Amino acid sequence: MTPDETGGRRLRVAVDVAGADLGPEPVVAGALAAAATVDVVLVGPQALIRPLLPGGVPPPGVRLVHAPDVVTMAEDPVAATYAKRRSSLLVAAGQVATGRADAMVTPGNTGAAVLAAAVRLGRVPGVSNPALATVLPVPGAGPTVLLDIGATAAAVPEWLVEFAVLGTEYARVRLGLDRPRVGLLSNGHESVKGGPVRRDAHLLLATMPGYVGQIEAYDVLGGRVDVAVTDGFTGDVALKMHERTLDATVGLALDAVRAFSPIGALARDRERRVTQAVRNGLEAEPGGALLGVRGVCVICHGTAGAADIEASVGIAGECLRSGVVRRIGAAFAASSEQRRRGRRSPVDG
């Protein structure tokens, strides 16, 4: 959907209210806050949602769609998706598939969310597996798109090449770059590193415009690339390591400042501002965009707070306005056309 396609009307975002780690309260609170700028569809068990609405009634700009089943975090995504056909995830994706909503946002079981979106929205032709992409700010440089952070745990070389194309399009619309620099996350810069999967992906990517080579984890926050490509297992580990180290470091830094500062403790209010400044400078966006499906789906942390949900609705809006799904479709169609004509392309595999 392009800006023209939305015709200036308010966007409609389906928010999955069930299955988050912290229960439905922060999700509904964030969705109601987002309703100031977009129409919101709250999807989940009615009995769970109604008590959280003012007077038990959806306010203007908010619609309620009942979905009786909930997929929990511990459930196997495939088994749960087959067993729970009326889960909030499948119903929310169905809202997008049938045109009753423009995008979906969920803090639920990532694997089940990916499956619901893939099943109901379908994949972009040419995409084997969707990838989840986040944006990481980098101190002193432009932000980095990191993908996959958990949609597709395993990886074969061809999928990593597809992720590179998905990440490139996402960086174009989210970071405003014409030709993003793409790196393949590995355990060294040397082409002998990375094991057979990365080495093969490295060779396949050699013809891709913007590809700079294998990178190390240092480079994800190093200003050396705009897009860091990896499989969903490694991306999950890298992102969670980043988050935990960030938290722990801020905590220790503030302890140390308190201990060594000539005036003793920083005022509590200033500590909050220091922490916020660090978070603004380094913390990943709260929602990842699921790329490679034929619709906009933003998946956030199971522990997302109200502000994270509101921000994730904002990311969904940016994806819609920039037409990233259409651009991804065009990129894969172009490479399939190249293939038909017998030329090599970055998604050839």
Add this chain to the structure above:
Amino acid sequence: MTPDETGGRRLRVAVDVAGADLGPEPVVAGALAAAATVDVVLVGPQALIRPLLPGGVPPPGVRLVHAPDVVTMAEDPVAATYAKRRSSLLVAAGQVATGRADAMVTPGNTGAAVLAAAVRLGRVPGVSNPALATVLPVPGAGPTVLLDIGATAAAVPEWLVEFAVLGTEYARVRLGLDRPRVGLLSNGHESVKGGPVRRDAHLLLATMPGYVGQIEAYDVLGGRVDVAVTDGFTGDVALKMHERTLDATVGLALDAVRAFSPIGALARDRERRVTQAVRNGLEAEPGGALLGVRGVCVICHGTAGAADIEASVGIAGECLRSGVVRRIGAAFAASSEQRRRGRRSPVDG
């Protein structure tokens, strides 16, 4: 080697002077500093080392062993090891294998260092692949042993089980724990996570005393486990992400403190103390111990400074005094004995 076996004599540590990213200067400087407490054998091209010695002569407690070949960081470990039989890595490992040194320390090409140690020292019977282990401090809790951080990039379930045994013995001697808690690094706590390799390893580890289950990257610095087990590719990414985020966060925190502090800038000397306090509280040890080979080998960063080299010699000394190689041998011998008697054991595979 046990404290009794050393008989109170000074330990002899072979230090590979060639192949580091920063050249031989910091390596020689760190080795000379370490020579205050251990005997040091400097291994590398004579012409490279002599100019860095006071008066061109090894001081007391320092011996020089010529090795003409240097393996660079960009070289393929296997090809370089076959082509350069007189590399500083193979010569240093040979010093240990022939009893002329008790341990080796190298800041060189990790893959080639692992190969040199495995070829010259041999593997502990029952160990398929060696693993490189580091110790990470955890704020508010005991430190965590993280392995493998780069010796064996690929992993099959049985190797991860072996790493769990190696990490347990290392945690016993380095952290002084009787029964360390062991976690398998994955992309979630649920047993459905992790893909086939982790799921199988999780099942094999179920019988291991101390095994707590699959963990997320958050838990590596979370006080939930004493040993975090993963393959060398993932361990490399996790550790480098940790290091980079730590550096970036300290930088931003100090910037923010400066900006928001009522008295403006912290004095530069206090900033250094804050940075040092954070590093002490979160930074991994500069040297990883290569576990599973029949000797002590500590591999450090290619960018190791003099203090890192000196600290790595200290880690080698701790490994020698605690007899970790003998303990690992005993652990694998015991599980092989259990297997012979038809009982399942954690290294059964």
